[in-house]
Amino acid sequence: MTDLKIALTASKADIAQRAKMRLAKRYGNVPMNEADVIVALGGDGFMLHTLHDTQELDVPVYGMNRGTIGFLMNEYSEEALDARLAAAEEEVIHPLRMSAESADGTVHHALAINEVALLRAGPQAAKLQISIDGKVRMDELVCDGALLSTPAGSTAYNYSAHGPILPIGSDVLALTAMAAFRPRRWRGALLPQNAKVRFDVLEAPKRPVMADADGRSVRDVIWVEIESARDVAHRVLFDPGHGLEERLIREQFV
16 A cells, blocks of 8 residues: 555544644645544554544554553554555454443443443442343342453453453453352353343342443443444554454463
């Protein structure tokens, strides 16, 4: 790829905004709907925000780290950006689709590239019933929360909750519990990517639960259903030898 039309976007952080200005002077900056590639400057949170905002454009996104956490980002450099973009390797990520009903009867929908998490929203532990593909697999999980993670998100919240790291392309989702009280120390399960997972909140008025999909939160949920959105594809670019699959493997040997 040569003479790429680049669209630059940056987080609100000063370091990211200054980088955007310098790169724009050097490489140009076109509107996103005219771009061949989008360059996102910030951390992983901003990268997720950019991917969500541009999912209808079918344009690859190349992130450079100008934030605090950069697992999804490439190393920042202002040199030879056009050559780096031309040589970059593409990973395709499919998000999760969440549907959640709140106590007022409203059903909310959201996509999550990393994970969908259910978290207790009161002083008492949550009580969750877990069903997979319409079959109840756990009558009652008493915990601080539970989450369903994609391979791309398995090194984020999932890993902090002691969930497994999943290789890209494994067609597996991680179901991980947070501070499980009953069953004692239950760590979760590995599920096929096409599984449809449902959480029913037990004793919801007494034990309120919130659901979160990549920062999009719904309070006082009654039930939550999650499945892989295979019809949505996020194209992410990485420098050669530093792709997401390599990073996921390397993270397990730190």
